Amino acid sequence: MLSAICSNIMLNESHQRCASYGLSETEHPDFSPIGRSDLSLLVEQNQVLHTHALPVMETLYEQIVNTHNMVVLTDANGVIVHALGDADFLEKANRVALQPGVSWSEEGKGTNAIGTAIVEKKPTLVHANQHYLVANHFLTCSASPIFNHQGNVIGVLDVTGDQRSYHQHTMALVRMSAQMIENNLFAAAFDEAITLHFHSRPEFIGTLMEGIASFSPSGRFLSASRSGLFQLGLPLSALQTHTFSSLFGLPVSALFDHYRTAAPSLLNLCLHNGVRVYARAEMRRTNMVFHNMTMPAADQEAPAQQARPAAPARAESFDNAARRLSSLRYLNTGDAQVQRLIDKVGKVLGRDISILVTGETGTGKDLLAQAIHNDSPRSGGPFVAVNCASIPETLIESELFGYEDGAFTGARKKGSIGKILQANGGTLFLDEIGDMPVSLQVRLLRVLQDRMVTPLGSTKSIPVNVALICATNRNLRDMIAQGTFREDLYYRLNGLVVKLPPLRERTDLEVVINRLLATESDGHPCKVSAEVMRMFKQHNWPGNFRQLTNLLRTAIVMLGDDAEIGVDHLPDDFLEDISHARRQEVADTVTRVVSDMTTLEDVEASVIRKSLEAHGGNVSATARALGVSRNTIYRKLHH
Structure with missing residues (x-):
């Protein structure tokens, strides 16, 4: 009423x-x-x-x-x-x-x-x-x-x-949807911050009812969602003078310590007004939740009077921006191959089926893995990515499985839980799995089968529950034949195998380019000229998305105050590739034509026949058109 x-x-x-x-x-x-x-x-x-x-x-x-x-x-x-x-x-x-x-x-x-x-x-x-x-x-x-x-x-x-279709529940749907958009915008604005999800009732964590607040890595308050403002009981202007510690009665360093445990539970915090809330924190640095989070001595909580609202971080790339939105639906930009891939992946979400993503370097395998995690029932848990090719062979074992204090010379004091246990309750993404040493493949297989991890230097096995996504640009079957990849591990990893198509085979290039421009232009709208778009569609893109992203980023810098990317804004090496490709295309065409004709006489006879056809068989007209005598026509045709 x-x-x-x-x-x-x-x-x-x-x-x-x-x-x-x-x-x-x-x-x-x-x-x-x-x-x-x-x-x-x-x-x-x-x-x-x-x-x-x-x-x-x-x-x-x-x-x-x-x-x-x-x-x-x-x-x-x-x-x-x-x-x-x-x-x-x-x-x-x-x-x-x-x-x-x-x-x-x-x-x-x-x-x-x-x-x-x-x-x-x-x-x-x-x-x-x-x-x-x-x-x-x-x-x-x-x-x-x-x-x-x-x-x-x-x-x-x-x-x-x-008006005859009015339904009383429509308003509720609209309000909930608007709040979902606000939460997505909030996450995008503070993707490099500590984000706290909290509510007085633990079952509401992860729902639209939760409050969301973001803090700098040093603990300075940045902003809060509307639900967060309501639960904190203070206006945004008043909160700008606060820190994590002053709002929740806990130093931010304790937050970092809490998330170094193998399976961190919900935090139980006390608000400044005495109300107790449950909370889950996350920090996405290079898209890893609480990855190697240590607090430098100089980066302690800043005094409240020095706090200033931080500007939203600029999106680093199309992949990063998409990852913040990150859903399989967002990745579906109109290509039929990608549509089929997404349909397959959607059917195994939450089914404890490992996924193996194959494809050339730069096709977005890491982006797909993040989207799978974000659409899965484990989206509230950590997403931990490990590039097996970038970690030295001598360190990859300790990085993956963790180690006890004193396990080896140079080991970190108090040890390390390792990437697998960091991903407990969430998703472990093993990129470039084909580069994992054979000796470690045995240990990984045992972990996947037993769901237990034993850190280096320890006799204690720790239960672990992770969803597994792997990716590679190599042919693992060939590696099995060569003895460099274990066959039993391969069949444990390939519950569902999907292949990302290279950029040159995709039909949605224009949509992808427009999204890249929207992400990279930093608020300065721009587009690609028709001539440049034709060049893009003709190019082979050996570096796929990575090459395209870097090229557009350079072009935007060269653009200045212009609104349209033209040929003059493109880097020289790309233009040289285009020019070389065109010359090669002409050479290939000539080669194909000449290869079909064994002699110069054959070429001449072919030209004469085509001219005769064009002139309805009239030899005199053909001779005039070619600038030769009628006798030459007869001689060449009867050679």
């Missing part, structure tokens, strides 16, 4: 604002969208919001499909950026231009869920004749503003449909 009263008051105030804008309830509003170039700029300016919102919108749409509704995303001013809708409702929606580029601000469209939610900064339901304009009375709209980590409205998520 109280909620309905508050809603009516809010709508009445909105109607009064509309009257003050000079709007008439019976007037026909302007539904014309902005121009195509302006719309492209709008999408580019809201690329981060759009990228994080799109998978959530698709999930929301799946829940309301065939209900005469559509899902709409707008910018902070109420201009539609993206929309998904039922075909049977789209025709009606087009009457009021629920399409990208149309503004639904309160000033222009009167009381409506999108515009009113922006003004009120709260979820808003506007049903049927609650709309100020009669033209919109056939609609029912549920909208929720989307806030960034600084507490500013950056967009609106809305479900709009025929």
